[in-house]
Amino acid sequence: MHLLAQRVQDTFPVGFVSATEWRGDVSVTVTRDAAHEVARFLHDDPGMDFDYIVHVSSVDWPDDEERFEVVWEFYSIRKRQRIRLKVRVPESDCVVDSLTDIWKGADFMEREVYDMMGIRFRNHPDLRRILMPDDYTEGYPLRKDFPLRGKGWRDTFDFLDEIPR
Amino acid sequence: MAFEDQRTTVYKVDPEHPESETLPTLRTEELLLNMGPQHPSTHGVLKVILELEGERLVKSTPVMGYLHRGVEKLAEEGTYHQFIPHTDRLDYVCAMYNNFAYCRAVEKLMNLQVPERAEYLRTIVAEIQRIIGHQFWLGTQALDIGAMTVFFYCFRDREILLDWFDELCGARLTTSWYRIGGVERDLTPSLLGKLKQFLDYFPPKIDEYIVFLEKNRIWVARTKGVGVISAEDAVSFGLSGPTLRGSGVDYDLRKYEPYSAYPKCEFSVPVGKNGDTYDRYWIRVMEMYESVKIIRQCLEQMQEGPIMADVPSVTLPPKERVFTNLEAMIQQFKLFSQGFNAPPGEIYCGTEAHKGELGFHIVSTGGGKPYRLKIRAPSFIHMGAFDYMSRGYMIADAITLFGTYDIVMGECDR
DSSP states (O other): OOHHHHHHHHHOTTTEEEEEEETTEEEEEEOTTTHHHHHHHHHHOTTTOOOEEEEEEEEEOTTSSSOEEEEEEEEETTTTEEEEEEEEEOGGGOEEEOOTTTOTTHHHHHHHHHHHHOOEEETOTTOOOSSSOTTOOSOOTTSTTSOTTOSSGGGGSOOOSSOOO | OOOOOOOEEEOOOOTTOGGGGGSOOOEEEEEEEEEOSSOGGGSSSOEEEEEEETTEEEEEEEEOOTTOOOHHHHHTTSOTGGGHHHHHTTSTTOHHHHHHHHHHHHHHHHTOOOOHHHHHHHHHHHHHHHHHHHHHHHHHHHHHHTOOHHHHHHHHHHHHHHHHHHHHHSOSSSOOOEETTEESOOOOHHHHHHHHHHHHHHHHHHHHHHHHHHTOHHHHHHHTTSSOOOHHHHHHTTOOTHHHHTTTOOOOHHHHSOOTTGGGSOOOOOOOSSOSHHHHHHHHHHHHHHHHHHHHHHHHHOOOOOSBOOOTTTSOOOHHHHHHOHHHHHHHHHHHHTOOOOOSEEEEEEEEOSSSEEEEEEEEOSSSSOSEEEEEOHHHHHHTTHHHHHTTSBTTHHHHHHHHHTOOHHHHHO
16 A cells, blocks of 8 residues: 555544555545545645645446545645545535635635535535536536436427528 | 625714714725626636725625536547547647647556657647747736737737647647647658747747836736735645746646656746746746747657557557558547547546646546546636635736636636
């Protein structure tokens, strides 16, 4: 196991779920309850020092019991190291602690995840839709059950058979 | 939009000066102002709701998504090769770098080695694209702020490079020249000659741009000390590229995680210290000189060789062979109809585009299509800091701030 992942496991034996290293990317999966604490540790610990938030992403696994996966990617500018933090949440209760109090940039990134995947972030200062319209009620477009080619709006248009004269 | 009603503050009469009681009560209001989505300085369709106290910005709320086309969803439908033209439309001013960032991400997923000549070609074209991006930025930013002349000079020189792109790949903006595993075609002698000519022609022109702006008191007054952000805040907001380097953080992926032919070139990364709009302008201008340096070194070091990795299961065959050779045609057909078989896994790969770190997070479950593709767009993340950076400045400085991030809405909204 990679040194960084090992340190996370040693510090959070309860919250730690698994860790992988593939193509040089280290990723650590933790439980939802531990996520905020682990993030705080990654940011504050001098050996970790992940001061830079790269992006927040989300993945939908419809067949799994814990359907959604929130992915944070962090970088340490001083230590030049990267880590990916992952959390799984079930569909019935897809809420994750927001990390906006640790990285200011998490604000817009988490709003995008909420907009696209419908995962809510607890303690987020302004959790609204960001790319879709505010009054959009037809679901979350990046979920796998959202049809790739739209919901058939085009079929409902009224077409004229011929141009009235 | 859930906003509070316009608040009304009635100033109390000062007890030390009771004579003012006879004057009519001074009443000030906080004003809500919609800026955009149709505003020439928002560089596309962006709306910002400004809360004003007099002419000061109290709070600004960006409203985005007018150009949202669901590129990330579209990626899930097509094969990896088919997504390359979509990346052109992200940051449509700098299509080459988007192609580059995407191809690098897929190559990391496939663990593909790109031949050396292709790496040099990629670096050369990427740096040309960086020059184009900075020229475009400088011209429009100066135009927004009120310096018109430099716009024409920048666009005159940008035209030369766009024509060069046209000759290289047949398109000026939506280029799609990069391929997974290499590049689409090599430089011709004519292109090489034109490029060398440009490299001699261009550096004096940058001096010219600088003269136009340095001596312009309006430009200096409107950029110095405007949009200041400290290094700590800039890092916390996840800013990248010149926007971050203006605050004195030398974070540049070309140096931090060297890729392509950058480790073989000598160049410096300009860093500012005040974190204001002026420093960010200065960095971008200096980067143009550095780009010229990088291109020169690449042209010197470049050797003859293949321009595409030879992995038939992943990379496309040369176009000439597709029309004459049956196997090559089958290969091309299979790659475009089914795609190549990517191993299951998850990668993130960031590339230093001229706006900042452009990254792709790809989740694969095997098969020819990405399961999930997330784009880390620098414009989007820079907009996250807009409210924080604009507070307390004048209404006209909002325009300066849009410019200083170098936002392009195609990338911001995806």
